[in-house]
Amino acid sequence: MEAASKVLHAIYTDDDVLMSAVKKVKAAKHQIEEIYTPFPVHGLDRAMGLAPTRIAITAFLYGLVGLTVAIIMMNFIMIEDWPQNIGGKPSFSYIENMPAFVPIMFELTVFFAAHLMVITFYLRSRMWPFKNAENPDPRTTDDHFLMEIPVNGNQEELESLLKETGAVEINLIDKAH
Amino acid sequence: MYTFSNKLKTFSIILMVLGVLGVGYGFMTSHKSFEEVETLLAEEAHHGGGHAEEATHEVANTHDTHGEEAHGEVNDHKKHVEHVQHQIANRPWSALYVAAFFFMMIGLGVLAFYAIQIASQAGWSPVLFRVMEAITAYVLPGALIVLLIAVASGTIGHYNLFVWMDPDVVAHDKLIQGKSGWLSITGFTIRGLVFIAGWSLYRHFARKFSIAQDTAEDTSNFKKSFRIAAGFLVFFIYTESMMSWDWIMSVDPHWFSTLFGWYVFASMFVSGITVIALITIYLKSRNYLEFVNENHLHDVAKFMFAMSIFWTYLWFSQFMLIWYSNIPEEVTYFVSRFNDYKLPFLGMVVLNFVFPILMLMNADYKRIPWFVVMTGLVILFGHYVDIFNMIMPATVGDRWFIGIPEIGSILLFAGLFIFVVFTALTKAPLLVKGYPLIKESEQFHY
Numbered sequence: 060m061e062a063a064s065k066v067l068h069a070i071y072t073d074d075d076v077l078m079s080a081v082k083k084v085k086a087a088k089h090q091i092e093e094i095y096t097p098f099p100v101h102g103l104d105r106a107m108g109l110a111p112t113r114i115a116i117t118a119f120l121y122g123l124v125g126l127t128v129a130i131i132m133m134n135f136i137m138i139e140d141w142p143q144n145i146g147g148k149p150s151f152s153y154i155e156n157m158p159a160f161v162p163i164m165f166e167l168t169v170f171f172a173a174h175l176m177v178i179t180f181y182l183r184s185r186m187w188p189f190k191n192a193e194n195p196d197p198r199t200t201d202d203h204f205l206m207e208i209p210v211n212g213n214q215e216e217l218e219s220l221l222k223e224t225g226a227v228e229i230n231l232i233d234k235a236h
Numbered sequence: 237m238y239t240f241s242n243k244l245k246t247f248s249i250i251l252m253v254l255g256v257l258g259v260g261y262g263f264m265t266s267h268k269s270f271e272e273v274e275t276l277l278a279e280e281a282h283h284g285g286g287h288a289e290e291a292t293h294e295v296a297n298t299h300d301t302h303g304e305e306a307h308g309e310v311n312d313h314k315k316h317v318e319h320v321q322h323q324i325a326n327r328p329w330s331a332l333y334v335a336a337f338f339f340m341m342i343g344l345g346v347l348a349f350y351a352i353q354i355a356s357q358a359g360w361s362p363v364l365f366r367v368m369e370a371i372t373a374y375v376l377p378g379a380l381i382v383l384l385i386a387v388a389s390g391t392i393g394h395y396n397l398f399v400w401m402d403p404d405v406v407a408h409d410k411l412i413q414g415k416s417g418w419l420s421i422t423g424f425t426i427r428g429l430v431f432i433a434g435w436s437l438y439r440h441f442a443r444k445f446s447i448a449q450d451t452a453e454d455t456s457n458f459k460k461s462f463r464i465a466a467g468f469l470v471f472f473i474y475t476e477s478m479m480s481w482d483w484i485m486s487v488d489p490h491w492f493s494t495l496f497g498w499y500v501f502a503s504m505f506v507s508g509i510t511v512i513a514l515i516t517i518y519l520k521s522r523n524y525l526e527f528v529n530e531n532h533l534h535d536v537a538k539f540m541f542a543m544s545i546f547w548t549y550l551w552f553s554q555f556m557l558i559w560y561s562n563i564p565e566e567v568t569y570f571v572s573r574f575n576d577y578k579l580p581f582l583g584m585v586v587l588n589f590v591f592p593i594l595m596l597m598n599a600d601y602k603r604i605p606w607f608v609v610m611t612g613l614v615i616l617f618g619h620y621v622d623i624f625n626m627i628m629p630a631t632v633g634d635r636w637f638i639g640i641p642e643i644g645s646i647l648l649f650a651g652l653f654i655f656v657v658f659t660a661l662t663k664a665p666l667l668v669k670g671y672p673l674i675k676e677s678e679q680f681h682y
Contacts, residue, residue: 119597147562158556 064234066092067217068195069226071204074100080206080224081106087220092207095199114183118176125171129164195232238524238661244654251651258644262328266641273321322394323632328641329396330631333385335645337483338507338623339653340378341500345508346371347439348472348501349539354442354465360535362677363527366666367516369443371508373660374653376436381649383428386483390421397631400489412489419489424482431475438468450669458672476501484623487630491569493558499550500626506543506588507619510612512536515657517605524666530603531682537602537611541592544615548589573625576634580621587618620646 071077077100084091091107134153137160142150149155181187199205206226208217214231221229268276350368353361361368390401399405400412400419412419441464449457477497485496493499513536519525558566573581595611596602628636668674 115599158552158559161552161556 065210065214066232066234067208067210067214067221068228068230068232069206069208069221069224070196070198070228070230071206071225072202072227073225074204076225077204077206078103078106080221080226083224084206084208084220089208089217089220092209094207095195095205097200097202097204100204114176114180117179118172121175121179122168122172124175125168126164128171129160129167133160133163237664238519238658238666240658240662241522244658248651248654248658251647251654253651255644255646255648255651258640259328259332259648260644262331262641262644266325266328268321268324270317270321273317273324277317277320320635323635325394326396326631327635328645329385329389329393330627331641331645332648333382333389333397334620334623334627335642335649336378336382336385337627338620338646339374339649340382341504341623342507342511342653343372343374343378344435344476345501345504345506346512347375347435347508348469348476348505349508349512350442351438351465351468351472354461355469357462357673359673359676360532360680360682362668362671362674363525363532363680364512364516364536365446365668365671366661366664367519367525368512369446369664370657370660371511371515372439372443374656375439376432377656378649378653379428379432379435382483383425383432386428387421387425397627398486398489400486415489419486424486427478427482431479434468434471434475438464438471442468446668446671447664449671450665452670455670455672458670473501476504484626487627488569491566493554493566493569495550495554499547499554502543502547502550503619503622506540506547507616509536509539509543510615513540513608514612514616517609519661519666521605527667527678529680531680532677533605533608534599534602534682535680537596537608540608540612540615541596541602544588544592544596547619548585551585551588572629572633577625577629577636580625584618584621584625587614587621591615591618 069080071080074096077094077096081091081094081103085106085108094103094107096103130153137150137156138153144150148159153160194200195207196203196205206221208221210217210231218229346368350365350372352358353365353368386397389395389397395402395405398419400415401421406412406416442461445457445461445464449455449461480497480500484500485492513533516525516528516536517533520528555570558570591614592611595607595614601607624636624638624642
């Protein structure tokens, strides 16, 4: 992968121009390595052809885990381990006393689903407190959009294509340090 | 413009005819004489079915009071038979009332939904306004029928729905006497008429402004519509609450619950939204709504999903608070439901909560018409059972069954509902014009 160590950074100043640029680059069958934007651009993932996220599916499964934890925990504590008579509540079986457990079952389902999903998101997107920011150009956090395209010996052709799409700036970056 | 196909018109008329036959059959077979009920009870005791307990109880009673109070025992027996006789006579009335209320509440739920869409200036729903307006055409006839059945049960009938209408009962009941300031037939009728007048007036003017906006040059009709929608929503939340006390909660005049009005509202709201989805999908499949796409369906299905959960939240809150504190005067409501209505009472939680939450959670499934139709039919059946559970335990007790009187009543009002709603659909173009948010709605994309 020697050749891919060189990339082109095309910088745009408008999200609409960026969107049409993405479509043109995709139509010309060039690979887009990465796009940096200061805010979510609606429909950009679809234009880039990114696969849809599966994080909702993980959240559903985490919720089921939370529900199971709540049921097993309360069944053990309240029914099996020490089935005390507390204010006349029927602790003979789980189902008989279930309405009293529902608030906790609900809350733990939500708790597990929400927190584990967030942690999954952090892991998958590699975010943690002391992480070094991967920011090729500080302006992309303010008002510029940056498209990164690997160069495979077709630098001139790529540059002219990107110029055509309305890039305000095109830089060649050597990533191999 | 929509044309009411002859097939559908015939279908609705067949439903109504079958329904009338079923309801007639129900009334014909519910007048049992004292002796008939006596032999029926003796047979049941003999077979040892649901009444085995009562039978043994009676035997034990005979031994204890042998000789001394043979007179009182005969009296008890007479009372028991008369009680059952009354329950059997109540069944066709209750079946009719449950079905009438169920279809009325669909219309009313849609009316509230429509007003919310206008008052909140929703950008996605204007393409569905004409469908909603057509469904709300059922509010006036439907609500009048419900009120008529309620009043008739206390005047023509033998107090078959509301025991507080029976002066004999009230004379011996301190609790109902204390509530007689609210629970009187005159007050009940007047309040009912005021509710219906308010709802129908809003419906009338909202429809009028909506049609006027189609050809208007400016947006003055839209503004008027917005204002009356906001006013109606205030009126609605008060009257809906009172309506639920009057028309449903007062079948159990010894019992009360503070969140009952909300609970009934959740039921009518989710059924109404489901019917919007079903009729929209039907019309779309007949190519009448080419401007409606799967994104609109997705939004309606999201409402079905969320409101199903909202209903469950209220159902559970009401149940759990009463179960937890277990105060005898409140808990009898759920004791009678739990003992005699276990399958419908717990079954409706599966139908109204577990099923929709699993079916409609996935975003892709909410965009598939047949999926939404299937879930919608289950939700509608679940909410019929919900109303059934509210009315029946108070009127027929353990003598319930979903048989010819119940199904006949459903068919009758389903036919009437289809007839009224689809007739109303033919009265105006299916797409509103000149509504300020219509462009956004047509291009709505989720």
